[in-house]
Amino acid sequence: MQQIVSPTAKYVASRIGQAILAVLGVYVVVFVIVTVLPGDPVSSHLRNPEFNYSEDEIEQLLSYYHLDRSLWEQLGVALARLSHGDFGLSLSANRPVTAVLWDGIPSTLQLAGTAFVLATILAFGIAIAAFYLPPRFGGGLLRAFPSLFLSMPNFFIGLIVIDVFSFQLGFFRINDYQSLNALIYPALTLAIPASAPIAQVFITALDGARAEQYATVAISKGITRFRLLSRHLLPNAALPTLTIAAIIVGDLVGGSIITEAIFGRTGVGSIIELAATEQDVPVLQAAVTLAAVLFLAINLVVDLVYPLLDPRLRQVAATR
Amino acid sequence: MVALAALPRRTLPRRTLPRRTLRLPAAKVRIRNVYTAVALLVLLVVLAWALVPELFTGYDPNAGVPADKFAPPSVDHLFGTDQLGRDIFARVVFGTRSAVLTALFAVAIGLLVGGLIGLIAGFFGRTSDAVLGRLIDILLAIPGFLLAVIVVVSMGFATVNAAIAVGISSIAVFGRLIRSEVLRVKNQAFVESSYLIGGSRFTVLFAHVLPNAYRSVLALAVLQFGLSIISISGLAFLGYGNPPPSPDWGLLVAEGKDFLYRYPWLVYAPGLVMVASVISLNQLSKSIGRGN
Numbered sequence: 083m084q085q086i087v088s089p090t091a092k093y094v095a096s097r098i099g100q101a102i103l104a105v106l107g108v109y110v111v112v113f114v115i116v117t118v119l120p121g122d123p124v125s126s127h128l129r130n131p132e133f134n135y136s137e138d139e140i141e142q143l144l145s146y147y148h149l150d151r152s153l154w155e156q157l158g159v160a161l162a163r164l165s166h167g168d169f170g171l172s173l174s175a176n177r178p179v180t181a182v183l184w185d186g187i188p189s190t191l192q193l194a195g196t197a198f199v200l201a202t203i204l205a206f207g208i209a210i211a212a213f214y215l216p217p218r219f220g221g222g223l224l225r226a227f228p229s230l231f232l233s234m235p236n237f238f239i240g241l242i243v244i245d246v247f248s249f250q251l252g253f254f255r256i257n258d259y260q261s262l263n264a265l266i267y268p269a270l271t272l273a274i275p276a277s278a279p280i281a282q283v284f285i286t287a288l289d290g291a292r293a294e295q296y297a298t299v300a301i302s303k304g305i306t307r308f309r310l311l312s313r314h315l316l317p318n319a320a321l322p323t324l325t326i327a328a329i330i331v332g333d334l335v336g337g338s339i340i341t342e343a344i345f346g347r348t349g350v351g352s353i354i355e356l357a358a359t360e361q362d363v364p365v366l367q368a369a370v371t372l373a374a375v376l377f378l379a380i381n382l383v384v385d386l387v388y389p390l391l392d393p394r395l396r397q398v399a400a401t402r
Numbered sequence: 403m404v405a406l407a408a409l410p411r412r413t414l415p416r417r418t419l420p421r422r423t424l425r426l427p428a429a430k431v432r433i434r435n436v437y438t439a440v441a442l443l444v445l446l447v448v449l450a451w452a453l454v455p456e457l458f459t460g461y462d463p464n465a466g467v468p469a470d471k472f473a474p475p476s477v478d479h480l481f482g483t484d485q486l487g488r489d490i491f492a493r494v495v496f497g498t499r500s501a502v503l504t505a506l507f508a509v510a511i512g513l514l515v516g517g518l519i520g521l522i523a524g525f526f527g528r529t530s531d532a533v534l535g536r537l538i539d540i541l542l543a544i545p546g547f548l549l550a551v552i553v554v555v556s557m558g559f560a561t562v563n564a565a566i567a568v569g570i571s572s573i574a575v576f577g578r579l580i581r582s583e584v585l586r587v588k589n590q591a592f593v594e595s596s597y598l599i600g601g602s603r604f605t606v607l608f609a610h611v612l613p614n615a616y617r618s619v620l621a622l623a624v625l626q627f628g629l630s631i632i633s634i635s636g637l638a639f640l641g642y643g644n645p646p647p648s649p650d651w652g653l654l655v656a657e658g659k660d661f662l663y664r665y666p667w668l669v670y671a672p673g674l675v676m677v678a679s680v681i682s683l684n685q686l687s688k689s690i691g692r693g694n
Contacts, residue, residue, distance in 0.1 A: 107540040112549075115570070116556045229688075233681035235632045235652070237639045238673040241659055249663050336547030340636055344659075354548070355640060358555045366552045374543040 094386060101378045108374040109164060112367055113157055143173075169368035174360040179368045183353060190349035193341070194334040196265055197272035202327065204273060205280035212281075213288045214307070225285060231278035236337050240271040240344040268345040272337050276330045283326040287319035294318075321392055328384040335373040438689040441682035448679050451498040461489035463496040463649050472665050481671035485661060490654070490671050497649035497672075501631055501679075504565035508630040509623055511569025516576025517619070523577070524584030525607060531581075538581065541574035550633055554642045561644045564637040568630050579622050583615035621691035628683035635676060651676050 135143070163170060169179035212224035247253045247267055254263035291297060292315060300314055338351030350369060357365035451458060461479075466486030475482040481490035523534035541549075546568075553567035587593065588611060596606050635652025637643055643650050646657070651672050658668025 104536075104540055104543055107536065108543055111537070111540055112544070112552060115549075115553060119553065119556050229684050230677075230681060233628065233632075233677050233684055235635055235639070235655075235673070235676060237636060237652070237659075238655060238669070238676065241655070241662055241669050241673070245662055245666060245669075332543070332545035333547070336545035339547065339551065340640065343640065354551065358551050358640070358642065361555055363552070363556060366555060370544055370548050370552055373545050373548055377543050377545070 097382055097385065101382050104378055105371065105375050106161070106164075109161070109367070109371050110157065112370050113160060116363055116367065117156065169371070170364040172357075172365050173362045174357070174365075179364050182357075182365055183350060183368055183372065186348060186350040186353045189347065190335075190338050190342070190351060192265065193269055193272065193338060193347065193349060194331075196269035197276060197334055197337075198327075198331070200269055200273035201276040201280060201330065204277040205284055205323075208277070208281045209284035209288060210311075212285055213292075228278040228282040228285075231274050231281075234275065236271060236275055237340050237344060239274050240268075240341055243267050243271050244344070264345070264347070268341050268347055271344070272334055272341050275337065276333055279326050279330060280323060284319060284323045287322045288315055291315045291318040317391075321388065324384055324387075324391075328381045331380050332373060332377040335376065435689055437685050441685035444678055444682040445686065448498060448502070448682075451495045452502040453499075455492075455495045455498065458495050459489065459492040461492035463488065463492040464647055472661070474665075475667050475671070482665070482667040484658065484665075484668055490668065493649040493654055494651070494672050494675050497651050497654060500561060500644075500648070501635070501651050501676075504561055504568075504634050505627050505630040507562070507565040508569035508572065508634065509627050511566060512572030512576045512626060513619075513623055515570075516573040517580050519573065520577040520580030520582075521584060521607075524581040525588065525603075525611065534577070535581065538574050538577045542578065544571075546571040546575075547633060547636065550637060551640075551642070554637055559642045561634070561638065561648070561650060564634050564643050565630075567637065568633040571633070572626050572630065575626065576619075576622065580615065580619060583618055584611055587611045587614045618691060621687045624683055624690060625687035628680035628687070631676065631680055631683075 160170070169183075171177070172179050172182045208224055208227050212227075215224060244267070248255065254267060297310065297314055300310055305313075335350070338349060339354050340351070341347075342349050342351035343355055350372075354366065354369050356362075357369070466484075466488040468486065470479070470483050471485055472483060479489050479491065481494060483489055484493075519534050519538065523531045523538070549571040550564070550567040553570050554563050557563040557566065593606055593610050596610055601609070631651070634643070635650065635655070638650040638652030639656045641656070643653060646653065654672035655669055655676075658665075658672070661668050
């Protein structure tokens with residue numbers, strides 16, 4: 083009466099296990115980087131006269147963070163705490179780090195989600211237009227867009243968005259934090275640089291698929307442009323594009339710091355910015371770990387979805 | 403054969419000429435692309451600004467003339483003046499050196515550390531690959547800008563530290579590319595032949611693997627140079643670089659943003675200079691990667 087585990091379930095389980103190990107790895111690596119680098123952020127925070135700690139409080143906090151122990155002991159304590167989802171106490175807010183970050187998560191997820199949708203639409207539009215427009219009608223120019231978007235610092239993009247859409251066109255007021263506009267324009271700021279790699283990979287993949295023999299055969303049999311794109315080119319270009327789109331997610335979290343600062347939104351980005359100014363390292367460590375969890379989770383899902391999209395991969399996944 | 407005959411005759415014999423003379427890489431650089439030529443021109447100007455800023459402007463970047471404040475761009479003040487009457491063109495030009503040096507420093511860190519990790523992982527394989535490959539994967543899972551922020555926070559706010567932070571956050575990208583390049587070259591027939599005629603591991607590494615991998619690594623380094631300018635100026639924009647009077651590019655935009663509505667050149671002038679430099683670096687990186 084042996085329980086038979088399907089190979090797919092085994093594969094999924096091992097991938098989830100790897101992802102969890104990777105999250106632990108991220109926490110350890112960040113911990114080591116912060117501890118090994120010159121400068122001890124906790125004591126420089128505590129000894130900052132601005133925050134006015136007494137010697138007793140400093141002693142207490144140092145022993146709470148086990149900063150009087152060796153690196154490995156500190157790491158052990160931190161991991162033991164992490165194992166029940168506790169990232170420690172915030173240095174500046176005197177609240178658990180998880181509670182501090184939790185406040186910002188809904189707003190930032192909304193922003194990053196909208197930005198992701200906008201980036202995909204933008205990338206899709208640019209790629210299809212660049213693929214079909216002949217060079218003299220702007221096809222060549224469109225191919226330069228991803229490179230241009232990649233070359234713009236996102237704080238500059240944010241200020242251009244404010245200047246053009248608020249100051250020149252009057253579409254929204256920058257001191258409006260409630261309406262849909264307060265979401266769309268920051269999301270656009272985040273989406274423009276994020277769309278660049280997606281569009282770039284998509285254009286390359288479309289060109290690659292177009293050069294394949296099946297495309298030539300289909301054209302010689304008189305297929306319409308639309309059917310060529312929807313039946314032959316898109317399915318083949320979709321996989322690399324999906325891969326790069328999943329990788330972009332990490333940049334959205336990083337970009338939210340500057341975007342939220344420019345548009346005055348509160349969220350994980352503004353919490354990170356505040357924590358950075360106050361050298362509140364536990365909050366930063368937790369934020370990095372959460373961003374890595376999001377990144378790894380989305381990439382895991384994408385990897386698991388591949389076989390559903392591409393029949394050629396089904397056999398491979400099943401035998402692994 | 404018909405197709406060959408149709409070719410202009412001059413191109414045929416040239417290919418058959420034996421090329422045995424040693425040529426420096428620089429001699430091979432022939433610019434065929436107009437965009438690349440423009441990009442190189444922009445980069446030369448930026449480099450000249452970084453080397454000898456005094457030659458390009460008569461204004462002191464830190465001395466303001468209050469009577470001239472918020473002057474729009476004109477012949478006198480190419481990029482206009484700021485809230486203290488300081489010449490923005492002078493501030494941009496004098497900020498170039500710091501932008502170039504810090505980005506160079508960041509790329510050097512990423513290239514050296516990432517290169518070493520990738521080289522060891524790819525070349526020696528087995529355990530070192532298992533460990534270092536995992537490390538690269540882990541670093542890749544951390545959003546680069548976030549990693550840079552946490553590093554600069556734990557080292558203290560200064561432009562040099564921002565450069566180190568950006569360098570550390572680019573280690574993984576370099577490590578991944580160099581590892582895969584080494585793996586690609588390592589399994590080719592000429593490497594096997596070199597071992598067979600008695601080449602040692604280090605002969606193979608320096609005579610075969612590195613020369614064959616350098617082009618794509620160079621392309622990535624140039625690309626990362628531009629991205630480092632963006633990230634370092636992003637950190638400066640948030641105030642994690644050197645404090646205000648310094649004319650860092652990111653800080654110039656940050657200082658100008660409060661005046662965006664009425665005096666937009668305070669933001670656009672330094673911003674567009676940054677975009678022009680980075681897009682030129684991207685173009686250069688692309689043409690290095692393609693090999694022209």
